[in-house]
Amino acid sequence: MSAIYDYLEQNKDRIKEDLLELVKAESPSHRKEKVDNCGNILKEIFQNRLNGNWKLENFNRELTGDHFLFTLEEPSPKPRILFLSHFDTVWEVGALPIIEKGDDIYGPGVFDMKAGLLSSIWAVRSLQQQMEELPFSPVYLFTADEEIGSKTSRSVIEEAAKTCDAVFVMEPPVSESFALKTERKGVGRYTLEVKGVSSHAGNHHEDGVSAIYELAQQIITLEELTNYNKGTTVNVGVIKGGTSSNVVSASAVAEIDFRVTSTDEADKLIEVLENLHPLHPDAELSITGELNRPPMEKSQGSDQLYQKAKLVGKRLGFDIQEAKAGGGSDGNFTAALGIPTLDGLGIPGDGPHAIHEHIHFDRFSERCALVAELCLEIGKN
Ligand SMILES: [Zn+2]
Known part of the structure; x- marks a missing residue:
């Protein structure tokens, strides 16, 4: 498929370790201490996996978990890509067991969206391993209250998005078709x-x-x-x-x-x-x-992003489709600001908010490679 895909496949075991660590750190939106604990583990994984001088900004909240933003100090301007993810889940602690069944991993928040947020980290890591300097500037925002309406993170999301050229929402794709989400209600x-x-x-x-x-x-x-x-x-x-x-x-x-x-x-x-x-x-x-x-209506910029994803997918050897989603996400806020937004870039699986929530771990590398190669495509412009 590609050198990036190969790298990810070679590192499958480490990726799985990271993922299980994140899923085990259960993080129901209303349990601040639990969500913050997951946030700390996420910060550690982030800092262990990615090179560079990352600036970390914390947005402390009283009632929800804290949100945080990682940016890179860049000597010259480059296209900025915001990876937007939440690490809170809808599951009360202990409500769902973590099980590996064949190539699938079941667990609370694994599909929505801990696998997706992890893939945004490994996508950039795989690029850092292949090249001296990235042609784009990654920005990471991790939020802690998406599942309860993003009331305490909305302004942070909007401010971060305004500084970026594109937003990648690492939410799960559509079940079964694994289509990207280009419109949301x-x-x-x-x-x-x-x-x-x-x-x-x-x-x-x-x-x-x-x-x-x-x-x-x-x-x-x-x-x-x-x-x-x-x-x-x-x-x-x-x-x-x-x-x-x-x-x-x-x-x-x-x-x-x-x-x-x-x-x-x-x-x-x-x-x-x-x-x-x-x-x-x-x-x-x-x-x-x-x-x-607000509704995520398809703009010209978002459509161009989607077309690029389709192209990159074709190069990697698989077909990327788009779909409309009935559920909202934080991508609704960024799209409403007119910033090109592509949603559903997370890992294929099924059962968001349902007891059969799981991901197809064997599809991790291809989806993660798609994200990495899409970043390069944006960096070209
Ligand atoms: Zn979600």
Whole structure:
């Protein structure tokens, strides 16, 4: 395939050791001390594997793990590539065993996305072993709260991306096709609270204003905003309300998730959500929330990146495809800033956020080589 691929294949055992070390350092987003421990191990692996004068910047956070950024002091300007990864996972400690089965490795966060983030390190290492000076400047941002919405890392991601020419999001590729993700939906999260008037369900039913009845009707309005042709979905995923079956409910709450493919569509939905009116004159509605991630729409720059990846893949002997994803990632933020972004560059596998989460470790080298060769391609310009 290529000298880089061969180098990676020769180092498979060390790569696997690094990967298992990272996966064993379980890092559920809400457990700061666990996430920080994983972050420290990641820093150590990074510094052991990569040469050069790396500047490390820490972004300390109280409630989530700390984020950190590695940059190289470069004497002359070169195209800057941001490797964007998160090392928090959705798994509580001990929830998922780590198992090797044939060529596959199962474990918490192995697919989403510890294998992917490790491959960004080994991609640059393999290049450093082959050449004196890299034709591009790698920038690494590792964040600790992606799985809970990236609230404490968003500004760091945006600031780092603004200094770069391209963003490689090391998230997992699409399952089965292993396609890269060139479009992602935007994600909105809202909470609708309804206030009614409680009363005795037997003696004074007519005096009450049922918050649950009001909410039930609002839910129908909301869910009917779903339009599969446009790629728009509205999902009321959680409802709560009332105190007892013999009391007309005074309060009810719904949690809403919406997904859109364009900013226009997001604006339209937000307009509807923020202008909901109660159907009962004595019920009160209050809605809070926001567009948590803007849609990742395909720009010309991102398409050019994808075309380059396709070309490099062909050279390496395999076919690279692209796909749209319904889930958001931190790539949504960088793409919305207009910075060419390619997502899903992680390692082939399956089962993100599912109990069968695993990677095909035998595909590590080819995917990692793709990332390395793509960096060289960008460095040429
Ligand atoms: Zn992820």
